[in-house]
Every structure is written in structure tokens, then in C-alpha cells.
Amino acid sequence: MTSQELRECLFGVYAANLTLCFPEAKDTFLCPFCLRTFNKEAVQGDKPKVILAHCVPDALRGRLQTLACAECDNRAGRDIDMHLINRLETSSFLRGESPDSRRVWFHSSRHRARADYRIIKGDGGKFEHEFKLDGKHSPPGQCEGIKEAMAGGEARKHRVRVTQRGQMAFSMRLSRVALLRAGYLLAFRQFGYSYILNPNLNRLREQFRRPREAIIPGRPVVQLSPDTFAENTICLTTAPKEALAFLAVLRCRTDGGSVSVHGVVLPGLGDGGDSVYEAIRADQEQHDAVSLTYKDLAPVMVQLDDPESVSRPYDIWEQYLPEQV
Numbered sequence: 535m536t537s538q539e540l541r542e543c544l545f546g547v548y549a550a551n552l553t554l555c556f557p558e559a560k561d562t563f564l565c566p567f568c569l570r571t572f573n574k575e576a577v578q579g580d581k582p583k584v585i586l587a588h589c590v591p592d593a594l595r596g597r598l599q600t601l602a603c604a605e606c607d608n609r610a611g612r613d614i615d616m617h618l619i620n621r622l623e624t625s626s627f628l629r630g631e632s633p634d635s636r637r638v639w640f641h642s643s644r645h646r647a648r649a650d651y652r653i654i655k656g657d658g659g660k661f662e663h664e665f666k667l668d669g670k671h672s673p674p675g676q677c678e679g680i681k682e683a684m685a686g687g688e689a690r691k692h693r694v695r696v697t698q699r700g701q702m703a704f705s706m707r708l709s710r711v712a713l714l715r716a717g718y719l720l721a722f723r724q725f726g727y728s729y730i731l732n733p734n735l736n737r738l739r740e741q742f743r744r745p746r747e748a749i750i751p752g753r754p755v756v757q758l759s760p761d762t763f764a765e766n767t768i769c770l771t772t773a774p775k776e777a778l779a780f781l782a783v784l785r786c787r788t789d790g791g792s793v794s795v796h797g798v799v800l801p802g803l804g805d806g807g808d809s810v811y812e813a814i815r816a817d818q819e820q821h822d823a824v825s826l827t828y829k830d831l832a833p834v835m836v837q838l839d840d841p842e843s844v845s846r847p848y849d850i851w852e853q854y855l856p857e858q859v
């Protein structure tokens with residue numbers, strides 16, 4: 535299937551899902567972020583206005599795709615997702631799991647040279663730091679200076695410093711907004727419009743529009759063990775009681791092959807379901823780390839063009855609620 539065919543296919547599915555929610559809406563795609571509407575032409579041609587959007591970014595090997603308007607998706611890729619990609623790539627690098635080296639400045643005994651830096655995890659979990667000095671791209675005489683200082687023992691008197699510009703820069707907060715956005719897109723793919731247009735989700739969209747502001751409080755993302763859940767699944771959190779919510783399971787894989795699985799808290803469908811974020815923050819203020827227990831929902835993929843899809847997230851939510859009271 536070509537990209538355009540996939541866009542057209544998803545357009546058909548989402549348009550049908552929107553009609554099920556709002557019978558007057560016909561052949562229309564509503565962007566899950568800006569809520570602007572588009573007709574089918576928007577997914578066609580060389581410069582489509584509605585594009586395929588990866589739930590987990592492509593750079594982190596996300597396979598599942600959905601649709602979003604090009605403006606919203608491109609902006610998020612640039613302003614938000616980069617922070618998640620840089621964070622996961624950097625932690626993979628620092629754990630010695632990445633085969634890639636990084637361009638750095640190597641500072642030692644008053645000299646400064648360009649180098650390729652790699653961390654290697656050796657036997658027994660010991661880390662080795664490998665530097666390859668690059669005389670060609672270093673200021674004249676600097677590499678020689680470092681080598682001499684090392685050979686003569688002079689370098690041992692000074693601390694070695696490594697600096698790097700750009701690549702390692704990320705904001706932890708924005709990387710969490712990126713995970714929230716990926717979780718939101720997964721819920722859009724799994725549950726469709728009846729879920730994401732519930733008022734409990736308004737604050738999340740506000741957060742994506744203004745990613746640098748702390749609109750969603752707390753840290754509503756937990757690290758999960760890689761083997762616990764199937765990819766792209768949505769679970770339910772079952773404790774603490776104030777934090778009942780959906781939990782989107784996202785699997786990220788870096789270039790170096792490090793896999794991490796993140797659980798992203800998404801509001802439930804009861805009144806004021808988005809107060810879950812305040813509950814999590816209160817819990818984090820007391821215990822530092824939030825501890826959630828969760829329950830798998832088995833395969834939850836809803837056929838979005840099936841008339842039952844509209845009530846499905848609500849059915850799941852209600853079925854599950856009595857267990858809690």
C-alpha cells in the first residue's frame with residue numbers, strides 16, 4: 535500500500551467514526567489536535583494537508599500510524615518529539631548500549647581537541663570510555679599537546695572534561711509531553727473520536743498547543759518492564775484509587791537498539807476524569823515516584839467504523855468501574 539492509499543484508507547475509517555459521533559459530519563476528518571476539519575482532498579496529492587502521524591515517533595521505531603493535520607504533526611515533531619528522541623538516544627549512549635560515537639570536545643591539561651567519544655559496556659558491566667582524537671578538525675597542535683601530556687603523565691594532574699553541543703540537549707519535561715502526545719495519538723487510533731472529544735481530554739490538547747507551559751501537572755508517565763504488555767495496548771490503572779485512568783503502553787527503540795516501554799496516563803471517562811493528573815502530582819509530592827498498578831485490557835483494538843466503536847471506551851470504563859467501588 536502506498537502512503538496515499540494508507541491515508542485514504544485511514545481517512546475513510548475516521549470519517550465513518552466521526553459520522554457515528556456526529557451524524558451531520560460527512561466525509562470529514564477532524565484533526566485530533568487543532569480540531570480543524572478537512573475533506574478527502576486533504577489526504578491526496580504530493581503535499582497533503584493531512585498526513586500519516588506515527589503514534590510513537592518513526593525515529594523510535596514506532597510502527598502504528600494514524601492521521602493528523604500536517605501543521606500540527608510537523609510542529610510537534612520539531613518542538614516536542616525531538617526532546618524524547620534525544621533523551622532516549624542519550625540514555626542509551628550513556629549506558630553503553632549504543633554502537634555510535636558522538637562528536638565531542640576533549641579537554642585535558644590546557645588543550646582542547648575534537649574527538650569521537652564512545653562508551654562501551656564491557657564484561658561485568660564495567661564501562662570503558664573510548665576517545666579517538668581528530669587532528670584534522672582540531673585547532674593546530676592541540677592533539678599533539680594532549681598526546682604529549684598523556685605520555686608524560688602531565689595529563690593525570692588535570693581533570694579530563696568532555697563537552698558537546700546540541701545532540702545531548704533535551705528537556706525532560708518536553709520529553710514527557712512527547713510521551714503524552716504519543717499516548718493521546720494511540721488512544722485516537724484505538725478509541726477514535728468518542729474518546730478524544732470527551733471534555734476530560736481538553737487539557738491535554740491545551741498542553742500540546744503550549745508544550746513549554748506546565749498545563750498537565752506531575753509526571754504522568756511510568757517506566758514499564760519491556761515484557762509486560764503487548765505493544766500499542768491500552769490498559770487501566772487500578773491503584774491508587776484517586777488515579778484511576780487509562781494507561782497507554784508505548785514501546786520505543788533507539789538507533790542503538792535500546793528498548794524502553796512507557797506507560798502514559800490518559801484521563802478516564804468519569805466526571806472530571808482529568809483530575810487524575812492532580813492526584814498523581816499529590817502522590818509524587820509525597821512519595822517522589824508514583825506507583826501505579828494496572829490491568830491489561832486484552833486486545834482492545836476497536837474497529838473505528840463499527841457503530842459499536844462509539845460506546846466502546848465508555849463500556850470498558852463502566853465495566854471496570856464497579857470493581858473499584
Ligand SMILES: [Zn+2]
Pocket residue numbers: 565566567568569570602603604605606607
Ligand atoms: Zn491540526
